[in-house]
Amino acid sequence: GAVVSQHPSRVICKSGTSVKIECRSLDFQATTMFWYRQFPKQSLMLMATSNEGSKATYEQGVEKDKFLINHASLTLSTLTVTSAHPEDSSFYICSARVPYPSYNEQFFGPGTRLTVL
Amino acid sequence: DAKTTQPNSMESNEEEPVHLPCNHSTISGTDYIHWYRQLPSQGPEYVIHGLTSNVNNRMASLAIAEDRKSSTLILHRATLRDAAVYYCILRDVSIYNQGGKLIFGQGTELSVKP
Numbered sequence: 001g002a003v004v005s006q007h008p009s010r011v012i013c014k015s016g017t018s019v020k021i022e023c024r025s026l027d028f029q030a031t032t033m034f035w036y037r038q039f040p041k042q043s044l045m046l047m048a049t050s051n052e053g054s055k056a057t058y059e060q061g062v063e064k065d066k067f068l069i070n071h072a073s074l075t076l077s078t079l080t081v082t083s084a085h086p087e088d089s090s091f092y093i094c095s096a097r098v099p100y101p102s103y104n105e106q107f108f109g110p111g112t113r114l115t116v117l
Numbered sequence: 118d119a120k121t122t123q124p125n126s127m128e129s130n131e132e133e134p135v136h137l138p139c140n141h142s143t144i145s146g147t148d149y150i151h152w153y154r155q156l157p158s159q160g161p162e163y164v165i166h167g168l169t170s171n172v173n174n175r176m177a178s179l180a181i182a183e184d185r186k187s188s189t190l191i192l193h194r195a196t197l198r199d200a201a202v203y204y205c206i207l208r209d210v211s212i213y214n215q216g217g218k219l220i221f222g223q224g225t226e227l228s229v230k231p
Contacts, residue, residue, distance in 0.1 A: 004160075034218065043204070044161065044221040093160045095219070106219060108153075108160035 002028045004096050006109035013084055014117055021079045021112045023094030029074035030096035035067070038091040038111075050077045084116045121205045126226045129195045137190040137225055139205030144185050147209050151219065152179065152190050154201040161204065161221075164190065200229045 003026040013019050023033060031052050036044040048069050050056040056069035066088075068080040077096075081088055092112045098105035122140040129135040141150065149168050153161040165172055165179045167188070172179040178191040192199055204224040209217040 006160075036221075043202075043223050044155075046218060046220060049218060091158075095160070105163075107163065111158070111160045113158075 002026070002096075002098070002105070002107045004030075004094065004107045004109040006092075006094055006112050008112060009110060010113045010115075012115045012117065015085050016083055018080055018082045019084055019114060021081075021092055021094075021114075023077045023079070023096070023109055025075045025096040025107070028096070028098055030077075031074060031099045032097045033071055033077040034095045034097070034106075035069060035077075035079050036093045036095070038093060044093060047079075081114065084114070086116045089114055089116045121207060121222050123203075123205055123222065123225045125223065126228070129192075129199075129227060129229050131197060131229055131231050132194050135192040135195045135199070135227065135229075137192075137203050137205075137227065138187065139189070140187045141205070141207055142186045144207055145209065148207040149209075150179065150181060150185075150188050151206045151208055152177070152203060153206065153219075153221075154199075154203045155224075156201045164203070195227075195229045197229050197231060200227055202226050 005024045007022045033050045035047045037047050038044045046059050047062045048056045048058045050069045050071040052071045052074050058064045066082055071077040095106050095108040149166050151166040152164040154164050155161045165174055165177050167179045167181055180189045202224040204221050206219050
């Protein structure tokens with residue numbers, strides 16, 4: 001299957017700082033990318049859907065001003081956690097979807113573990 | 118998105134087949150059935166998907182009930198590396214829904230005993 005990478009794999013930051021996480025589709029062009037968050041022992045929670053060249057669509061309850069998403073190219077989406085606080089510590093996972101008509105193909109990155117001190 | 122119901126956990130012995138059930142009684146005509154699995158501290162990995170007919174690939178088989186209200190993921194010979202959380206997800210892939218989204222439920226945590 002196709003490869004999706006994330007960088008960094010692990011980040012520790014101080015409370016109040018901003019952290020940027022990159023998600024790249026390495027061998028295909030992804031018109032749509034998704035960002036998920038996962039707390040320990042819980043399932044993945046979809047945060048937002050990101051379409052190349054347009055604004056992201058956020059799920060209910062997700063603060064768009066806190067979690068800034070930029071999908072500037074067909075192979076790169078970024079998630080910026082602004083003014084991070086300890087409760088934002090989580091495992092952030094992106095995924096990228098192959099364009100129509102292959103909607104069934106969706107590939108996940110390895111995840112980024114964020115720890116906010 | 119239609120909801121799925123899976124057992125919280127299952128156990129299997131190594132080298133034996135495993136049948137992971139999933140109920141999706143509210144499935145619609147344009148919902149595909151997807152299975153992903155997640156190993157600890159990793160992103161989910163695609164396992165298999167299907168619409169109406171049973172499907173086989175190198176990882177697993179997917180058996181879909183005739184009324185499509187349930188399905189079963191079959192691992193033919195479980196290995197220790199198959200220990201993971203398995204998610205059964207419905208996704209509406211119609212053009213109208215722009216391909217839909219993968220909404221994860223709680224999944225089934227599969228443990229494999231040597």
